[in-house]
Amino acid sequence: MCSLDVDFPAEIPTKQKMSMKVDQKLTPERLMQFGSVYAPPFIIGAAVSNKVFDTLAKEAKTVEEVGKATGASPRGLRAIMNALVGLELLRKSGDKYSLTPESEAFLVSNKPGTLAGFFPMNMKRLIPPWLKLDDIVRTGEPAEARNEEHPGTEFFTELVENIIPTSYSSAQALADHLKLAAAKQPIRVLDVAAGSGIWGIALAQKSPQVQVTAVDWAGMIPTTKRITQKFGVGDRFKFIEGDIGEADFGSGYDIATLGQSSIPPPIRRPHPGKEH
Incomplete structure (x- = not known):
């Protein structure tokens, strides 16, 4: 029989201790991020529908000035525009808001590469079927028959131009x-x-x-x-x-x-x- 000189650790971690180590690193942060990702498309869509980006395309404006130009409520605009600052799609200096290079390029409706039309359409046509996902999984039936010509044509004629970019x-x-x-x-x-x-x-x-x-x-x-x-x-x-x-x-x-x-x-x- 031969003997081996091996240095074993002074203490081998038990399954219980290993589990405790893993548990200490677990946080719900990632799941909470999943739970709130619905918000940005709705924020952007509401801003596009209320002409926020188009109104700011020429110059920085206050909430009241944007409200006067669009007819939207200053209270509602303030909430949505501050949210857009948080999403880094607007800048705020004092009481005036302005576009960022990203929102100027892609969220002003008359720009060549605009995605402005996509977000309101996303709210209207793409998101609602996801709200039926539990029933879809249970029944195996799609929410809409988009692969059939007649219902599909109505959907795709609205979609295709908005995803050109x-x-x-x-x-x-x-x-x-x-x-x-x-x-x-x-x-x-x-x-x-x-x-x-x-x-x-x-x-x-x-x-x-x-x-x-x-x-x-x-x-x-x-x-x-x-x-x-x-x-x-x-x-x-x-x-x-x-x-x-x-x-x-x-x-x-x-x-x-x-x-x-x-x-x-x-x-x-x-x-x-x-x-x-």
Whole structure:
């Protein structure tokens, strides 16, 4: 038998002592943070709906001046504007409030990258279904049938324009990566489940050689058309109405995009005699 020289600790911690160590480090702080994260979207949404950011876009103002410009209650404005200072979306100097660079860029309604429309829509359309989550879990039934064309069209026509800023820079980065600005020959792009059309729009903006075919539900196409015209590339878009699982896309595309879709893309079943 061989002996080993091993230095054991003078006292080996028991399970009870280890448990006490862990318990001493536990706090409810993280759970309390989870419990209050609902507040910022509502605060921002209320401020957008009451034109707080738009009113402060030109110059700093007092609560009373914002109230006079918007018609909102000074008492309500004071509470919401002080909360926005806490969220670092407004600055306060004396009795005057002003925008921060972040709120000026993304929460003033007429700015190109604005998310101003997203927050009121979030309050109206995105948050309410979450309030039914306990029933959804119990029954397995969704709160809304957004993956079906008729109810889905109503929801997505409101959503897509308000989330353009979340995709636009990525779409522009794709266009740069593909070096579309240097294109000498026509480039055909297929934009599947186009929504706002922003992926095809960003590609078309990089080169006059780009022609885009946008595919989406029939009820979505008018929204897509309007947004492509707003961005100045409507004349280089064609449109195909239909469900992405059944529509005939045609063929001969150089680039295909599926920027965002809440509906799992189905297996394509090519039309007889058609090459996809």
